[in-house]
Every structure is written in C-alpha cells, then in structure tokens.
Amino acid sequence: MQIFTKAFWLQLSSPKVFYPVAGKLAPWFAIAAAILFVIGLYVGFFVAPPDYQQKDSYRIMFIHVPLAWMAMFVYIVMCGYAAIGLIWKTRLSTMMASALAPTGAMLTFLGLWTGALWGKPTWGAYWVWDARLTSFLILLFLYMGYMALENAIDDPQRASRASALLGLVGIVNIPIIYFSVKWWNTLHQGMSVSTSGISMEPSMKIAMFTLAFAVWFYTIAIALTRVRSIILERERHAAWVVDLAKAGGR
Amino acid sequence: MLKAAGLECMRGDRILFSNVKLELDAGELLHVKGLNGSGKTSLIRMLCGLVMPNAGEIFWGGESISDLKEDYLANLLYIGHHLGVKAELTGLENLKINAALGGHPISEDQAWDALEKIGLRGREDLPAKVLSQGQKRRVALARMLVTKAKLWILDEPFTALDVDAVKMLEGVLNDHLHQGGMVILTTHQAYTPPKTTVKYLQLGEAT
C-alpha cells in the first residue's frame, strides 16, 4: 500500500501535494461535523434526562466539556507542529500551526464562555479562581500571545518561525503552569463545588462523545481549509500556484 | 576563497535579484554597483549570513558558510548602514568592546593609536552621542585598523566622511588588499579603486 511508504508521507508534507488533498478532505470532515453536531445536540437536549440537582442547566456540559477538551488538545498539537517546523524546517508544519491557532483560541474562549454561563446557576458566580479555570484562562493568554506575535511581524516567514519558537517555549511551560496552578489552589482551600458529581446516564455519554467528535471534525475541517489559504498566500510565487491561478480554480 | 552561485533574493512580492554568482580571491576587491533599491544591502547581508538566500549557496574556502558558522564569522568584518556605536560610551570604549566581541581583543594603546589614525585625536574620550555624524562613522570604521579579519564587507563606507577621511580610508583599503585581504563594498560616491584586481558586480540595470 502506498500509505505505508515513507516516500508517500514525505511527499505529503510538501505544500504542493498537500493542497489538493486538504481540499478534498475538508468538506467530508465538515459534513461529518455537522451531522454529529445535530445528533449530539438532539440527544443532549431532548433525549438525556434532566439532572435531579441541576435540572436542565447541566446540559451546557455537552457543549462545554468537548470544547474544553479540544481547546487544550489543539494547543499541544499546534506547538508540536511549530516545533517540527522549526527543527526540521518543513514549511507545511508551521503553516498548520498558524492554521490551528485561531481555532484553538476560539475554542478556549467558547469554553470559558460556556463555563461561565454554567457557573452562574451552579456556583452563583460567573467566575471563581479555581485551578482548572485559572489554567484555562492562562491558556487563552498563551493563544493570544501566539497570535499577536504572528500578526505583529509582517514577513510571514519570520513570523511563523518566531511564533514557532514561542510555541516551543510554551510547550515546556504548559506542565509547569498546569501543576503550579493546581498546587496554588489546593494549598489554599478546597473548592466548594466539585465538578465530578454528575453521574452519567448512557444517553448523556452518547451526547457528550458525539459532540466531542463533532468538535474534533469541525477543528480538522477548519484547519484544513485555513491551511489551504495560507499555502496559497505564502507560496504565491511558486510555479504551481501561479499555474493554479491561471487555471482559475482548484 | 569566497564563492557564491545562483543567489536569489526575494523581498515581498519582488525578486530583487536572481542567479547572482561571484568569486573573490585574496587581494581582490569586489565593488557591488546598482541603483537605490537594487538589492546591494540585501546581497551584502546575505554574504554575512544575516539573511538566508532563497536559492543558491555561499562558500568560504570550499565549505558552505551555513556549515562553517563561527569559523567563517571569525574571518569577517562587516560595517553596514547601522554603526553599532553606543551613544553613551566613549569612542575608545566603543572600539575596544567592538573589537573584543568581534573576537580580536586589543590593548588600550592599540585603541588610542587607531583612533588617532582615523582622525579622532582629542575626541577619544567624548561619549559618542556628542560626536558629529562623520565622527561617529569614524569610530565604527576604526575597527578596520585593528581587526585581523581577512574579508571586509562594507556597505557605503564613505557616507558622511569628509574628503580627508575618504582619502585616508582608501589608503587603508589599499593596504589591506596588498596584504592579501579581501574587500566587498558598495558606494554611490565617486571612488577610485586601488591598483589590485577589482571586480564589479552590477545589480539591476546600469546607470
């Protein structure tokens, strides 16, 4: 099989080869994401039973938790791409990192937002300085720093290398930040509300995981689409892009 | 010694130059010519290893400079549009530090001598910020008198210098070439090259 040869993967890491592949894959992921969203939301809001304590407000969980998971995961993937791009000088990797950053920031923001909305009915406050919340907030800052740096440098080549370096530094720091915040909080006091008290009905699990996959596919679809336009922008002098523009299409 | 082939430089959407090749041996001077914006500074920074070429490679004694790194840099003296002269330090201190950080530390006496030769007598102990434009440049150029580097790369060295200083500088360049050194320079001013081998490299259309 072609897929198992090293040459195939090496070839795929060239923007020229990857561009049409991404173009073909993106719509499928988008469609899958849309379908799963619909199913997950339906199960979550209409099938799953109300919680005996939180009534219906707990249903935010179905959106909140997948968003939060994905937001953290995207940061790691993004920094991984950045590191690869910086060390092995593969152009596609830095492009992927740039393509992931805005999505990650948006997921983080939405995670914060949904969490805050959830906090009001359960904790009586939109925000508390709990370890998980705090480290999540810091994650948003890290995303913002990454994007701000990339935006602030006009030369795209230099911008992507600089932000990749920042990502590398960031990845070293992620565990340190995570544990410090955790420890900082637990040393002071236990949180009055624990988030693990929800017993999971099967339908709840289904809703949760369906939506988790939906967010996954959405992220992939968006990242592929965005990386396509980044490829076009950064490689606009390459012969194949010029040809593509002349041909006027994909 | 210095050799480059197929150099290409792209800035923004524009290809500034492509397929530039050059070769420079001991005792030779390369005069890079071109109109404003033709890419002289870009080429020069490429030869210093400050900018990566889009295509092509640069060799020093047969090896690629991106492999040689420090071994290449130890042979190099670059003086560009920016001077690297600290406003708060005196001319003397500036020279000594620049020399030391460039890898060739010099003694106090050598520094005094160099500054005197370059025409800053009586100004050695003034902070560079009160010096005139031309005097600041002289502080930077004084490194040429004390360096052991073989390859000098000078971007418009004559800027802001008065007629005497230009003459003196030409003398210094000649001496360096006669001792087997190499020089790459750009200038828009009238310049009589020395009697050793002089090569020209024209970027863009000629005037």
Place this chain on the structure above:
Amino acid sequence: MLKAAGLECMRGDRILFSNVKLELDAGELLHVKGLNGSGKTSLIRMLCGLVMPNAGEIFWGGESISDLKEDYLANLLYIGHHLGVKAELTGLENLKINAALGGHPISEDQAWDALEKIGLRGREDLPAKVLSQGQKRRVALARMLVTKAKLWILDEPFTALDVDAVKMLEGVLNDHLHQGGMVILTTHQAYTPPKTTVKYLQLGEAT
C-alpha cells in the same frame, strides 16, 4: 531675507565656531563647508531655531526669528540627518502627512506625482520600513517637490542617493533657486552648484 551675525556655538568645553555671519537673499544658495565635526549641523539647527545660539542673532526679513516663531517656520523646510519618515506608513502617507503637518496640505494626486518624480514609482504603497536606505531618503526629500516654503535647509541631502537621484535633486534645487527660493546645504560629496549666486561659508580650516 535671512541674515545672521556674530553667531557662536559652544559644545561641551569647545567653541565650535564664533562670529559667524551670513546673509542670503532670494535666489541664492549657501553651501556650508567644513570637515567632520566642524559644526555644520550645529549651525544649521541654529538657523532652524532648534538650537539657541550662545551669542548672536538670526533675522528673517529684518525680524528676529525668536520673535517670529511660526511665521518664520511657515517659510522653512528642513531635512536633516534624521528623516522623519514613519516606518509603518507607506511613502505616500508619509509624504501627505509631513506636508499637511508642515502647513501645506497636498492632494492625493500631487503626492503620487511627487513620488513618481523622485523615482519611487511602484514603491509608493510599500511601508517605508521595507524601502532601501536611498529610497527612504527619497521619501523625505519628496517634500521638496510639494512644499511652498521659500527657505530650504538641507543637511547632506545627497547621502545614500544614487547618481541618477543626485542629478535629479540638483535639478530640483536649480528650479527652486530660479523661482526665487533660497537654499542652505552641506555636503561632503562633489557638487556642482547651479548658475545662480552661490555663497560659501567655511567652518574651521579648509581642506
């Protein structure tokens, strides 16, 4: 129109020059000469009112410039070692804003024209930071093409310009003088002054 007498400038412990007097009428050019550090820039900044003279006074149309203030400045265009060109703005924007803040707003078309004449065609819309040294200077110098000021004070205007640009600039100076303007300049480069009245002012010893 412009007159000064008994000007003295002291920097640190040093008297750079003293008892300098000059007089300049419509259509005349004053070339300030001197070695590096002889005080040309200091004199010029004095004439702009940026530096107070230790002694002596400067008159414009018979009145002291320290009394006239804005009325004098409206007649003045000064381009010095520092360019006043914003790295983030395009050449076009830089020119328009500099002109407007200098008191002579210009239209979009005028700005395009001026930049084309000064040799920046195709570069009007690039942020100044990506321009080459000579191109940045051209953006600053383009103000000469759009200003209504009568007195131009230029500190080494030919720096970093290529041969074509120098020629063009000389033409611009000639035109200005023929229309009754006044120019004060310094330069270390060979310069053929125009055919109107040219005055020389030597600071320090001659070469």
Place this chain on the structure above:
Amino acid sequence: MIEAMRWMLWREIALAMRRKTEVLTTLFFFIIVVSLFPLGVGPEKETLSQIAPGVLWVAALLASMLSLNRLYAEDYLDGTLEQFLLGAQPLALLVFSKILAHWLLTGLPLVLMSPVLGMQLGLDVDSILLMALTLLIGTPALSLIGSVGAGLTLGVRGGGVLLALLVLPLYIPVLIFGSGAVDAARTGVGADAHLSILGAISVLAALLAPWASAAALRISLD
C-alpha cells in the same frame, strides 16, 4: 488648524491600525495584570472583591503609563518631532490630538473591558458600573498628565526618576478618587463627590497638559 488636528488624529490611528496588535496588547496587558493579582494574593472571594477597585485602578494606571512611554519616543528618534516643531501649526494643538488619539486607542478599551474584570474579581453589579464610570472620567487625566512626563523624559537620558517624581503626585489623586468612589458607595456615603472631583481633574488636565507637553517637547529637543 483644525485641518492639522484632523491629520494628526488620522495619522495616529492609522499608525495604530497598521500595527494592529498595539491597541489589543495594551488591553491584554490590563487584563493580565488584573488576573495576576488573584494568583499572587490567593483566591478568597472576600479579599478579592475588597481590593478589586484598587487593583483595577492600579492596573489601568500602569497600562496607561506603559503605553504613554512610546507616545513621543518614536517621533523623537526618527526626526518627526523636529518636523512638528518646525511645522507652522501651534504645537499644543498637535499634542492635544496625539493625546486624544492615545486615549481613544488605549484608555477607552480599558474602560470597556473593566466590567468583565470586575466580575472576575467578584464585584457586584452596582460597583462594576460605578467602577467603569470612574475609569471613563479618570483615564483621560492619566493620558494628559502622562503626556507631560513623556515629553520631559524624551531628551533627558535617565529622567525616569524625575518624571516619576513630577507625575506621581498628580496621578495619585486620580487613583485615590477613582478607587475611593466604589468604597464610598459601598459604605453608603455616595460617590458623587468623588466623581465630580475626578471630572474636575480631567478638565483641568485637558486645559493645561497640552501646553505643558508642548513646552516639555521644546525643551527636550533643544
């Protein structure tokens, strides 16, 4: 004259937009500084909500001071300031436009952001609104006063200490009345007096600071 002011405003805003992130980063600086406090002080809600107005105001002060740092520095280095001085426009007017632009680009966003941060620190709704109001009235004074300091520090190499000594006594009233307003309202005294004093400071600053800044710039460029 109005023409020149308009150009100046346009210029400042264009420059800021060209750099895009500059405006956003001041805002983020504000947010981060405020968020640092709970991390340093600990997450107890009562403590936090008690110190919240002080923290917000100190952060606003710092954010505004930081961004003021660059108000004239670049124009000074690249020679633009020389050109302003030589321009035929009254310098104080140009300076005023610059300060106005500065406030629009950095002060105003802080004001708009402050409610969210107040919430994070556990302030109640009334306090939050009052807080935002004090910032709205008080931050222009920060920009105005800071501009004088920025002008003075330009030439003088390490004039930092002098600047702080000059500017701080003027900043402190803004801080005290700004953060004091919320406390006053909490204790039932009412915040009207605080607000009107804050307003008076801003008006006074608007009248005097442009001239003082212009003078400072002239001194710096001599």
Place this chain on the structure above:
Amino acid sequence: MIEAMRWMLWREIALAMRRKTEVLTTLFFFIIVVSLFPLGVGPEKETLSQIAPGVLWVAALLASMLSLNRLYAEDYLDGTLEQFLLGAQPLALLVFSKILAHWLLTGLPLVLMSPVLGMQLGLDVDSILLMALTLLIGTPALSLIGSVGAGLTLGVRGGGVLLALLVLPLYIPVLIFGSGAVDAARTGVGADAHLSILGAISVLAALLAPWASAAALRISLD
C-alpha cells in the same frame, strides 16, 4: 570565550552606570507600584499584610518586565546586535552575560529593597526574610524567561506591550510559588517545597533560556 563574556558584562554595567538613573528607575517603579496599593486598596492593616506577598511579587514581575523591554532594543537599533551575531563567539554565551548583567542591575536591587517595602505593608520579620529569599531565588527566572520574549519582539513596533502579553503568562508559576511560599509558612505548611520548586524553575530557565533567546535574536534579525 570567558573573555568575551567578561567584556559583555563590563559593557552592560558601564552602560548602565553611564545612564545612572536607569537602574534607579526600575527600582523606583517597583517602589511606586507597591506604594500605590495602600492608596488604592485602603489602609486596613490586616488586608494589607495579607495581600503583601502577592503585591510585592506582582510589582517585581512588572518591574522586571518593564526593564526587559530595553534589553536588546537599543543594540538592535544601532546595529550592535548584528555585530554580536557576526562575532566569533557563541551567541548564547553573550546572551547569558547580558541576562546576568540585567539581573544584577535590576533584579538584585529589587531583592535588596523588598524588606523595606514588606515592612511598610505590615509583614512580620520572618515573612519579610522569606519574602526576600523567594525574590532572590525567583527573579533570575524572570530575567531569563523575559529575555526570550524580548528577543522575539525585537523590531516589532509596539513590542513593549506585546512583550508583556507573551511573557506574563510564562511568569505565572514563578509568581505563584514565590508569593505562595509566605502563605505556606504562615499556615504552618512550611515553605521548603515552594522554595525548591522556585529554584528548579530558575535552574531550568538558566539552561534553556540563553539558547532560546539566541534563536529568537537570529530570527528577529533575518
């Protein structure tokens, strides 16, 4: 090599001494920020002494960050940095000397000053000494981490605030363990664990940051 490092140290310190007030400014900023708090928060003694470690650490963070702004900026503008890159010395070594000098000139004075400020905020003697110790161990990490940010934001206009945005989140662990130590000691848990983690962070930063900074500088100069 050691020679070059010595020269670099000498150079940095000579420059700082020539400018004299620059060192003082950082220190002064630290003092001001700390002193602003009682004004913003109100004079209650228990509140103040409770938030004191947090306030001191946040102020130290901000002060160190502010001075980082200038760590490479000038060398970049006047072309010295180019020369460093072209020098025959490993860049990371030069960078390390620069960071060391930076800490000696800005971090150390803060450490020495902190007891006085701690006293002002009503901390007891034990807490004050512990506080100073955490600062002594922690501030080098601030200089080191900040240097990477300073390298990355070079030449980026408006880099000052951007630098803050990049660096402050990375400072947070230092802040937490630094200010947490005093709290831990107060509640009887003991500060040893905090101190050793703080030390570990500094050592880790000393090993990695010079290389990362050197890489950042190379990228910025391309």
